Amino acid sequence: MLQNIRVVLVNTSHPGNIGGAARAMKNMGLSRLVLVDPQDFPSHEAVARASGASDILETAQVVGTLEEALVGCTLVLGTSARDRRLPWPLIDPRECGTMACADAGAGAEVALVFGREYAGLTNEELQRCHFHVHIPSDPAFSSLNLAAAVQVLSYEVRMAWLAAEGQRPKVVKEEVGSERSSQPSTTDEMELFYGHLNATLVEIGFLDPENPRHLMSRLRRLFGRSAVSRTEMNILRGILTETQKAARGLAYKRKSAPEEK
Template sequence: MSENIRIVLVNTSHPGNIGGAARAMKNMGLSHLYLVEPEDFPNGNAKARASGADDILENARVVKTLDEALQGCSLVMGTSARDRRIPLSLLDPRESANKVLEHFDAGVEGDVALVFGREHSGLTNEELQRCKFHIHIPSNPEFSSLNLAAAVQVLVYELRMAQLARAEAPLKQRKFEASSMLNEQPASADEMERYFEHLEQVLIEVGFHDPQKPRHLMARLRRLYGRAEVNKLEMNILRGILTETQRSLRGEPGKRGGSDV
């Protein structure tokens, strides 16, 4: 997927920002940089800011128009400083990353382009009209201006995280299957009911719960444990704690070592 993603910088005025963008791209596994009429490139400041991402700069495509940069792209997304009060198709960076994955999942041919505008004025309305989606980074409204390279970093980071989440999905499934073999599958409804009966009995025995004046105690505890999603191994631990509490109340010696369950 990374080989089909382009970072497009339009009319960049500071070469250091080009270098910073190249570094951000290489950090996150992207390599295709397109520069539309950069004011000063190549430049030593770009190489210095790239901090080792020289190959990205050396292979960057320098073109005269945005149309040239977008040739062969089937999805174009442009960054916009406008906020959600404007009725446009705006996405935040995380939503945009998911859109990119959905695009590739659909098997659509062609590259995806993420387009960034000028440092001081962004993309023109005409340029934004070339974009199917507009991406807005929800920064602090009292200090909302992001450095160009920082904006690139935010978007490519979200792309990276979306890719990793997708790649790890099968691994997570394997881990779940392995944990099931270790008796860590979720506790059944019957097991939970037996636990609540046991818990209520112990709470009565220790004087914490009066069944004549319940005050919704058990209902609240049910809700609490429902959020916890207790598994079978944890259920064994909880039932063991209750059993040892009852032993202690009866003055019987405990088993000890229960924490090793």
């Protein structure tokens, strides 16, 4: 179960925080670390701060973009700052741990995403997350060290795993026999769908690329909470393709029709 959960650190600036995060992960039984464009890695300081968890640093995957880090994932939980202009599903660390273990226990790939030390995740990065995780720290001193935030969520994941050991969560049992048990779409497949959707909406005149407002953000939120399966994704992509064909056919007829005198 735990091997299906990856910790993703985005654009980390201080190597000590990478080492501290690795140590926090190993304390709680997590082993998969993905680093998105780290500013200083590998580093002796990261190894020193890992304090015995250097094996996690040695096997860490380093990628250039968040999209690469999320390939294969069907559940993405993002921490840190969030887009306040558009409401998004928000959960606490305990719910995060339960949800992550439930999906991982069913064989899904799960990502816990942490942002930059100085600014967290951008709004665009947060929109790639299915849920935002808020750690309810004291408002008078709410900023958490990156490694500390990793420790909090890793702990909740482990507690949920210990609770589920020997008995799968009820939510997983219910999913096994339902239509939603079909293989869910991965984040990279969803990104291809969003690109197809955006292009189709522009083509039929529903979306103005010069003034998009929050249309695609709202559609991302809609489909993000719908747990779209691969079968359902094929249906949606097919609908978009046929819509484009119809729109192009109509445009051709109008273009080729003789002008009225």
